[in-house]
Amino acid sequence: MRRAEAIIVRAAVVMALLAALAAHPMHSVQARVIHVTAKRFAYEPSEIVVKKGVPVVLEMTALDRHHGFELRELGVRADIEPGRVTRVRILPKKTGRFIFSCDVFCGSGHEDMSGVLVVVD
Numbered sequence: 001m002r003r004a005e006a007i008i009v010r011a012a013v014v015m016a017l018l019a020a021l022a023a024h025p026m027h028s029v030q031a032r033v034i035h036v037t038a039k040r041f042a043y044e045p046s047e048i049v050v051k052k053g054v055p056v057v058l059e060m061t062a063l064d065r066h067h068g069f070e071l072r073e074l075g076v077r078a079d080i081e082p083g084r085v086t087r088v089r090i091l092p093k094k095t096g097r098f099i100f101s102c103d104v105f106c107g108s109g110h111e112d113m114s115g116v117l118v119v120v121d
C-alpha cells in the first residue's frame with residue numbers, strides 16, 4: 001500500500017470510531033454520574049437534584065438485599081441488588097418533583113421506601 005493510501009485508510013478508521021462513539025447514547029452528551037445506595041428502607045441520597053436537559057446516570061447498588069427503583073412518571077424502573085451496580089440513564093425533560101420508590105417488597109418498612117428526583121431549570 002502506498003503511503004498516501006495508508007494515511008487515508010487510517011483517517012477513515014479514526015473517523016468511523018469517533019462517529020460510533022458520538023452516536024452511542026451514553027456518550028452523546030456528557031452525563032453526570034450520581035451514586036445511589038439502597039437499603040431497608042431508604043435510598044441515599046433520598047433527594048437527587050438534577051438540571052433539566054442534562055442527562056444523568058444513576059449508579060445504584062443495594063447494601064442489604066434486593067430492592068427496586070421505580071420512577072413511574074419518567075418511565076424508569078430497575079432492580080437494585082447487592083454486589084452489583086445498576087445503571088439507569090435519565091434525561092430530565094421537565095422541571096418538578098418526581099417521587100421514586102421501591103417496588104420490590106423488602107420488609108415491614110417497604111411502603112415508606114422512597115425518594116425524590118428534583119428537576120430544576
Ligand SMILES: [Cu+2]
Pocket residue numbers: 067068102103104105106107110111113
Ligand atoms: Cu422495598
